[in-house]
Amino acid sequence: xxxxxxxxxxxxxxxxxxxxxxxxxxxxxxxxxxxxxxxxxxxxxxxxxxxxxxxxxxxxxxxxxxxxxxxxxxxxxxxxxxxxxxxxxxxxxxxxxxxxxxxxxxxxxxxxxxxxxxxxxxxxxxxxxxxxxxxxxxxxxxxxxxxxxxxxxxxxxxxxxxxxxxxxxxxxxxxxxxxxxxxxxxxxxxxxxxxxxxxxxxxxxxxxxxxxxxxxxxxxxxxxxxxxxxxxxxxxxxxxxxxxxxxxxxxxxxxxxxxxxxxxxxxxxxxxxxxxxxxxxxxxxxxxxxxxxxxxxx
Numbered sequence: 001x002x003x004x005x006x007x008x009x010x011x012x013x014x015x016x017x018x019x020x021x022x023x024x025x026x027x028x029x030x031x032x033x034x035x036x037x038x039x040x041x042x043x044x045x046x047x048x049x050x051x052x053x054x055x056x057x058x059x060x061x062x063x064x065x066x067x068x069x070x071x072x073x074x075x076x077x078x079x080x081x082x083x084x085x086x087x088x089x090x091x092x093x094x095x096x097x098x099x100x101x102x103x104x105x106x107x108x109x110x111x112x113x114x115x116x117x118x119x120x121x122x123x124x125x126x127x128x129x130x131x132x133x134x135x136x137x138x139x140x141x142x143x144x145x146x147x148x149x150x151x152x153x154x155x156x157x158x159x160x161x162x163x164x165x166x167x168x169x170x171x172x173x174x175x176x177x178x179x180x181x182x183x184x185x186x187x188x189x190x191x192x193x194x195x196x197x198x199x200x201x202x203x204x205x206x207x208x209x210x211x212x213x214x215x216x217x218x219x220x221x222x223x224x225x226x227x228x229x230x231x232x233x234x235x236x237x238x239x240x241x242x243x244x245x246x247x248x249x250x251x252x253x254x255x256x257x258x259x260x261x262x263x264x265x266x267x268x269x270x271x272x273x274x275x276x277x278x279x280x281x282x283x284x285x286x287x288x289x290x291x292x293x294x295x296x297x298x
Contacts, residue, residue: 035071190291
């Protein structure tokens with residue numbers, strides 16, 4: 001199965017370089033095969049950039065392991081994309097001309113200052129910023145393959161992005177220490193725009209449920225049922241009798257997330273971590289269904 005996945009990955013990475021070798025409508029396609037690197041976070045290094053620690057003069061250690069997953073290369077540039085909370089993206093080369101793989105790389109606060117013209121001191125780090133680390137690959141024939149385009153957009157397909165064999169990039173949120181993992185009692189109220197649910201179910205108020213929040217690291221989490229059971233309550237009539245997992249990030253007490261739901265739209269997740277430890281969540285899907293929930297840790 002892994003070999004089959006690798007074959008599909010190679011096919012997906014084919015770079016179509018059109019060159020007219022003959023005139024008169026007899027053009028030929030030159031197919032240049034790409035390559036894949038595997039970028040992993042090192043264990044026991046920082047999973048995110050701790051904003052409070054940095055602003056208090058502390059350092060960080062972003063540990064990266066870089067390896068070749070598929071293909072043949074000449075060299076790799078480790079590159080970074082620093083995204084400010086307003087969406088502004090700046091690209092910089094972190095480590096140029098890496099020719100020996102695998103290799104490990106550790107980046108400090110000073111390395112980020114040196115690489116990015118707009119990050120010069122601790123005050124330039126802001127809650128909601130993020131650093132994405134990826135690679136520009138130079139193939140044996142000199143072709144440069146950029147995993148992420150210079151404007152920050154992805155230059156790869158979704159099946160490559162979701163592979164469990166390798167990671168094409170790693171993201172470090174600028175955030176605060178977060179510890180939301182656990183089992184929560186949830187009380188939810190919400191309204192569906194669908195005509196299917198009964199009047200006793202829609203709108204619904206103070207609906208009880210239990211969910212599990214699991215940590216991914218760096219303030220990122222998954223939640224066992226993003227709707228606190230309300231989707232099951234409303235849409236079991238359509239066969240939706242299962243929990244719908246969601247994902248979100250906690251950036252210094254501000255909750256945000258975006259993920260797909262079973263009916264084909266994206267769900268926008270927002271909320272806050274309250275001073276008493278509870279979590280207040282508002283969600284809305286592309287149809288206008290919405291809900292508000294309060295999570296209390298058990």
